[in-house]
Amino acid sequence: MTRRTLVVVGHGMVGHRLVELAVERGLIADGWDVVVHAAEPVPAYDRVGLSSWFRGTTADELSLVRDGFFDHPALDLRLDDSVVSIDVDARTVTSRSGHVTAYDALVLATGSTAFVPPVPGATGAHRFVYRTLEDLERIRAAASGARTGAVVGGGLLGLEAADALRSLGLDTTVVEFAPRLMPVQVDEAGGQALRRLVEELGVHVRTGASTQRIEETGDTLRMVFAEGEPLEVDLVVFSAGIRPDDALARSAGLQVAERGGVLVDDACMASASDVYAVGECASAAGRCWGLVAPGYDQAAVVVDRLLGGDGAFTGADMSTKLKLMGIDVASFGDAHAVTPGALELVWADPVAGVYKKLVVSDDARHLLGGILVGDASAYPVLRPLAGSDAAIPGNPADLVLPDRAGGPVGVGAAALPGSAQVCSCRDVSKGEICAAVTDGGCRDVAAVKGCTGAGTVCGSCVGLVKELVATELDGLGVTSSNALCEHFDLSRAELFEVVRVKDIRSWSRLLSEHGRGRGCDICKPTVASILASLDNGYVLDGERGTLQDTNDHMLANLQKDGTYSVVPRIPGGEVTPEHLIVIGRVAKDFGLYTKITGGQRIDMFGARVEQLPPIWKRLVDAGMESGHAYGKSLRTVKSCVGQTWCRFGVQDSTTLAIELELRYRGLRSPHKVKMGVSGCARECAEARSKDFGVIATESGWNLYVGGNGGFRPRHADLFLQDVDTDTLVRTIDRVLMLYVFTADRLQRTAPWIESMDGGLEHLRAVVVDDSLGLCAELDEAMARHVETYSDEWADTLADPERLARFTSFVNAPDVPDPSIAFVEERGQIRPARPDEKPLVAGPVLEVVRS
Numbered sequence: 001m002t003r004r005t006l007v008v009v010g011h012g013m014v015g016h017r018l019v020e021l022a023v024e025r026g027l028i029a030d031g032w033d034v035v036v037h038a039a040e041p042v043p044a045y046d047r048v049g050l051s052s053w054f055r056g057t058t059a060d061e062l063s064l065v066r067d068g069f070f071d072h073p074a075l076d077l078r079l080d081d082s083v084v085s086i087d088v089d090a091r092t093v094t095s096r097s098g099h100v101t102a103y104d105a106l107v108l109a110t111g112s113t114a115f116v117p118p119v120p121g122a123t124g125a126h127r128f129v130y131r132t133l134e135d136l137e138r139i140r141a142a143a144s145g146a147r148t149g150a151v152v153g154g155g156l157l158g159l160e161a162a163d164a165l166r167s168l169g170l171d172t173t174v175v176e177f178a179p180r181l182m183p184v185q186v187d188e189a190g191g192q193a194l195r196r197l198v199e200e201l202g203v204h205v206r207t208g209a210s211t212q213r214i215e216e217t218g219d220t221l222r223m224v225f226a227e228g229e230p231l232e233v234d235l236v237v238f239s240a241g242i243r244p245d246d247a248l249a250r251s252a253g254l255q256v257a258e259r260g261g262v263l264v265d266d267a268c269m270a271s272a273s274d275v276y277a278v279g280e281c282a283s284a285a286g287r288c289w290g291l292v293a294p295g296y297d298q299a300a301v302v303v304d305r306l307l308g309g310d311g312a313f314t315g316a317d318m319s320t321k322l323k324l325m326g327i328d329v330a331s332f333g334d335a336h337a338v339t340p341g342a343l344e345l346v347w348a349d350p351v352a353g354v355y356k357k358l359v360v361s362d363d364a365r366h367l368l369g370g371i372l373v374g375d376a377s378a379y380p381v382l383r384p385l386a387g388s389d390a391a392i393p394g395n396p397a398d399l400v401l402p403d404r405a406g407g408p409v410g411v412g413a414a415a416l417p418g419s420a421q422v423c424s425c426r427d428v429s430k431g432e433i434c435a436a437v438t439d440g441g442c443r444d445v446a447a448v449k450g451c452t453g454a455g456t457v458c459g460s461c462v463g464l465v466k467e468l469v470a471t472e473l474d475g476l477g478v479t480s481s482n483a484l485c486e487h488f489d490l491s492r493a494e495l496f497e498v499v500r501v502k503d504i505r506s507w508s509r510l511l512s513e514h515g516r517g518r519g520c521d522i523c524k525p526t527v528a529s530i531l532a533s534l535d536n537g538y539v540l541d542g543e544r545g546t547l548q549d550t551n552d553h554m555l556a557n558l559q560k561d562g563t564y565s566v567v568p569r570i571p572g573g574e575v576t577p578e579h580l581i582v583i584g585r586v587a588k589d590f591g592l593y594t595k596i597t598g599g600q601r602i603d604m605f606g607a608r609v610e611q612l613p614p615i616w617k618r619l620v621d622a623g624m625e626s627g628h629a630y631g632k633s634l635r636t637v638k639s640c641v642g643q644t645w646c647r648f649g650v651q652d653s654t655t656l657a658i659e660l661e662l663r664y665r666g667l668r669s670p671h672k673v674k675m676g677v678s679g680c681a682r683e684c685a686e687a688r689s690k691d692f693g694v695i696a697t698e699s700g701w702n703l704y705v706g707g708n709g710g711f712r713p714r715h716a717d718l719f720l721q722d723v724d725t726d727t728l729v730r731t732i733d734r735v736l737m738l739y740v741f742t743a744d745r746l747q748r749t750a751p752w753i754e755s756m757d758g759g760l761e762h763l764r765a766v767v768v769d770d771s772l773g774l775c776a777e778l779d780e781a782m783a784r785h786v787e788t789y790s791d792e793w794a795d796t797l798a799d800p801e802r803l804a805r806f807t808s809f810v811n812a813p814d815v816p817d818p819s820i821a822f823v824e825e826r827g828q829i830r831p832a833r834p835d836e837k838p839l840v841a842g843p844v845l846e847v848v849r850s
């Protein structure tokens with residue numbers, strides 16, 4: 001059989017998907033060889049997840065190409081060798097290196113280029129776009145010598161870029177031409193809510209700002225706008241939209257759409273025979289799509305056509321969810337209510353920063369679309385419901401209104417019809433996911449992802465996939481999987497059990513015996529926490545240091561200006577004058593800002609990395625220790641003065657609080673844990689808003705569990721009444737240890753208790769009546785923790801190797817970070833605003849964090 005050649009131009013997300021489909025769907029077996037020309041020097045990577053590179057995801061981890069994939073003899077990947085011309089008559093392409101390749105079919109997958117507005121001064125040094133790994137490398141290098149940055153464009157990508165600049169420590173401004181952020185996706189009210197959330201992150205926002213020109217003024221750039229004050233910044237990132245990369249197609253004489261993009265029909269065929277275009281370079285079904293999911297659909301259509309099928313691309317879902325740390329924004333379906341007769345249901349809570357709008361049909365029976373700002377937890381279920389045939393279950397208002405306890409009523413996966421599209425990136429329906437479990441033998445989320453592709457691109461549907469898998473497995477009578485992440489099939493609780501029973505002390509052993517791959521942001525800190533819970537050893541030694549998240553990594557809390565805060569433990573809020581004097585002297589000598597926290601201790605802000613050891617030396621020498629404000633562990637035990645001083649007090653709440661705080665300090669747990677002790681029912685310590693609350697009674701103590709403050713405040717529930725101190729402490733020991741043993745990752749005590757079959761009653765049976773025979777083990781584990789506790793900062797100071805990590809610049813250890821500057825306010829320091837910072841002179845140093 002004569003083999004035919006398919007040439008793919010562009011090895012981006014869609015080009016690579018097409019090659020994968022060619023293998024999966026039998027095109028190779030059908031006699032085709034595939035030659036891929038890539039302009040970039042690296043194989044295809046996850047551009048959607050590009051920003052995670054700034055959070056430590058490596059280029060290898062972003063790669064979309066499985067090890068050995070291109071070893072197949074029918075596949076030929078030519079990196080860093082872009083195609084420079086196409087001869088549609090001779091049916092050949094010529095590459096930059098001079099290769100001429102004849103094709104039987106040609107697919108253009110050249111993607112887009114970032115749009116840079118044609119204003120004077122838009123190009124030159126310190127001006128960047130945000131599209132490729134190389135762009136990000138350039139931005140990071142430039143940011144190391146900069147203090148301020150601007151992002152031109154307040155859309156989806158612009159906000160991602162702004163978040164990246166912020167994470168690099170730059171004082172960042174987003175400049176948006178439209179009157180609101182994300183103008184395409186959200187409406188005016190949603191834009192206002194989003195703006196508040198973005199500003200809370202410390203990013204400045206200028207909307208309605210039309211950049212007229214960018215001037216070079218010495219080392220900085222001055223952005224001049226049609227109206228308003230100019231903005232001086234050290235670097236500018238353009239993220240003001242994309243333009244289809246159709247230059248190659250134009251020069252080959254292919255037709256392009258009026259607004260750009262290779263014009264294709266519904267078979268994705270361009271204006272020359274056997275030439276196709278897919279992804280962002282194509283204008284298909286009347287437009288360029290700008291998201292990855294439509295490109296994947298187009299790739300599937302082309303492979304189908306090459307196999308003799310009649311697949312067609314007729315349009316795609318444009319739902320989007322923002323991937324900013326800490327900001328929930330989603331827009332889906334007919335978000336702007338353009339459907340004739342559409343009705344809008346709006347719920348706004350400006351105090352909580354939540355705005356929700358649902359668009360429903362004129363008879364209020366069908367969901368058409370929506371906008372969610374501040375709380376997009378319902379997005380995975382609402383998005384597939386929108387535009388589906390399924391009627392809204394119950395009253396549509398329930399979908400947006402919070403219930404009386406503060407949580408949304410929402411709608412479950414069960415309400416979705418089988419045809420509802422759960423994963424829009426890979427076009428996977430609920431029916432396909434369910435079938436993968438019932439007919440395909442998949443027994444966990446990872447298997448369903450592997451089999452259907454659902455959840456493998458932007459990841460926003462993974463929660464819903466998990467729910468569907470669990471429901472289907474329940475229906476089959478199979479116990480469902482709670483796999484922690486793709487690298488471990490076990491849940492956090494199961495991993496904890498494995499580590500405990502097998503006495504595993506290292507990440508590499510756990511990964512090699514029970515996991516796969518290299519680990520991720522989910523499993524690494526979880527395993528670090530488990531290892532720390534079971535073995536009070538130093539949390540940063542050896543490979544354990546590489547598992548920790550940012551705060552644990554420096555044993556301090558990272559603040560928004562790149563400095564750290566220092567919080568010594570003040571058990572029960574009781575502090576001696578000597579310790580107050582030491583704290584005051586340290587703050588004065590190191591120029592730190594001091595504030596009393598809600599947990600009754602003193603936080604010192606503004607410390608540079610290299611100042612942490614000398615600060616802690618002074619505190620440790622004076623008999624103080626780490627307050628673990630940075631860890632998922634016990635924070636504080638807040639107390640009132642109680643019986644000793646207060647006329648109303650009936651027990652000594654301060655002494656008990658101190659005992660509890662010293663007992664549980666440093667115990668790593670699935671999430672932070674807070675406690676409170678009040679000396680009488682007047683509750684001055686607000687103990688019922690804590691995970692563990694103790695309130696004194698005439699004859700002893702009442703214990704409450706499962707309370708929290710935060711976004712959805714919850715009062716703790718009464719667990720024990722009128723017990724003596726020993727019983728109280730023993731019970732807290734057991735509940736806390738059981739929580740450490742069995743809770744999910746990042747699960748606070750309240751949802752942990754709610755998730756138990758039998759809830760509070762079950763918990764009481766386990767820890768009070770010992771219904772599972774676990775109490776001895778829980779007691780022993782807590783006794784071991786108490787015996788082996790050691791202060792992390794004292795341990796750090798005692799070891800020069802451990803101290804070595806506390807430098808600003810690894811390649812210049814004695815140089816403080818020049819981008820940090822303060823001004824005085826109310827007799828203390830505060831971070832300087834950009835216009836208040838001194839200019840940084842001297843050589844530019846690349847920041848290399850250890």
Ligand SMILES: Cc1cc2nc3c(=O)[nH]c(=O)nc-3n(C[C@H](O)[C@H](O)[C@H](O)COP(=O)(O)OP(=O)(O)OC[C@H]3O[C@@H](n4cnc5c(N)ncnc54)[C@H](O)[C@@H]3O)c2cc1C
Nearest residue numbers: 010012013014015039047048082083110111279280291292
């Ligand atoms: C920061 C960021 C975040 C994003 N977030 C999302 C998101 O949340 N959801 C979403 O759906 N989409 C998102 N996108 C968009 C998504 O990445 C694109 O839709 C997707 O990458 C398009 O794939 P593509 O293959 O068409 O283009 P690309 O991935 O851009 O690939 C095109 C490739 O072709 C190469 N090329 C160009 N010309 C030639 C030539 N002549 N010869 C050889 N090679 C050539 C280019 O160098 C490039 O490598 C995001 C994009 C960015 C930059």
Ligand code: SF4
Nearest residue numbers: 640646649679680684
């Ligand atoms: S809770 Fe009771 S004991 Fe404690 S300070 Fe308030 S009134 Fe006094």
